[in-house]
Amino acid sequence: MRSPRTPKTIKSQKMMTISDRFEEIIKRRDEAAIRSGRKPEDVKLVAVTKTHTADEINQAIDAGATDIGENRVQELLEKYESVKPVNWHLIGHLQTNKVKNVIGKVVMIHSVDSLKLAREIDKRSEAAGITTDILIEINSAMEETKSGIDAKDLKELTEQIVSECGHVRIRGLMCIPPIAAEPEDSRPYFKEAAELFEEMKSWDYPSDRFTPDELSMGMSGDFEVAIEEGATIIRVGSSIFGPRNYR
Ligand SMILES: *Cc1c(COP(=O)(O)O)cnc(C)c1O
Numbered sequence: 001m002r003s004p005r006t007p008k009t010i011k012s013q014k015m016m017t018i019s020d021r022f023e024e025i026i027k028r029r030d031e032a033a034i035r036s037g038r039k040p041e042d043v044k045l046v047a048v049t050k051t052h053t054a055d056e057i058n059q060a061i062d063a064g065a066t067d068i069g070e071n072r073v074q075e076l077l078e079k080y081e082s083v084k085p086v087n088w089h090l091i092g093h094l095q096t097n098k099v100k101n102v103i104g105k106v107v108m109i110h111s112v113d114s115l116k117l118a119r120e121i122d123k124r125s126e127a128a129g130i131t132t133d134i135l136i137e138i139n140s141a142m143e144e145t146k147s148g149i150d151a152k153d154l155k156e157l158t159e160q161i162v163s164e165c166g167h168v169r170i171r172g173l174m175c176i177p178p179i180a181a182e183p184e185d186s187r188p189y190f191k192e193a194a195e196l197f198e199e200m201k202s203w204d205y206p207s208d209r210f211t212p213d214e215l216s217m218g219m220s221g222d223f224e225v226a227i228e229e230g231a232t233i234i235r236v237g238s239s240i241f242g243p244r245n246y247r
Contacts, residue, residue: 022063045234046067046069046216046233050071069237073095109132138154141189170211219234
């Protein structure tokens with residue numbers, strides 16, 4: 001007999017498929033957008049698939065996922081060939097020596113936090129005859145352990161990338177707030193990123209190098225708050241694919 005203490009919600013969560021959970025997140029995305037006076041289609045859902053298999057990713061694609069996020073190059077490459085055609089996003093810290101492996105495979109690199117990295121993306125994109133879309137990662141929490149630049153350095157880095165990197169287009173900002181106990185705890189960080197993003201939109205650079213139209217923020221625990229604060233891209237993993245078992 002089932003223990004009477006087994007919480008019902010957990011049981012039903014377990015029986016939900018990736019497809020069910022993907023649809024659930026889409027519904028919550030739509031509701032959060034409408035609640036904030038925005039259009040659901042203006043908030044792109046990137047399904048974050050780190051630690052999950054190509055088969056699981058394909059299930060999400062069958063359910064309607066158009067955009068997939070991986071945070072490690074090695075993992076992205078391992079799955080790339082086995083996953084149906086989809087837009088890949090690189091969302092984690094990127095080492096310069098790995099750039100050459102992802103150029104042409106990803107539609108966007110969310111985690112650019114140095115001129116050195118932007119130059120390498122530029123060099124490899126030029127060699128491939130393409131322009132690569134990037135976001136600049138803001139370290140909103142000012143934590144030493146995390147990647148991302150200080151907000152005060154955004155203007156200078158943007159200027160440098162725009163003037164030096166002809167095969168890179170800056171599309172906006174990405175931020176990862178500190179791990180929060182409550183979704184609301186992330187709101188101040190999202191607000192700060194949104195303000196910076198607004199400021200960025202007032203800067204005038206050639207549009208083939210600078211088109212600030214994307215703000216990537218919000219994960220499983222706080223994506224609705226992020227949408228309320230203006231996210232145009234949310235990155236949701238565990239709410240779709242379940243908990244991660246790191247290898
Ligand atoms: C893992 C990851 C996510 C998704 O996190 P969940 O809490 O599982 O939704 C989003 N962004 C980045 C950069 C990640 O590494």
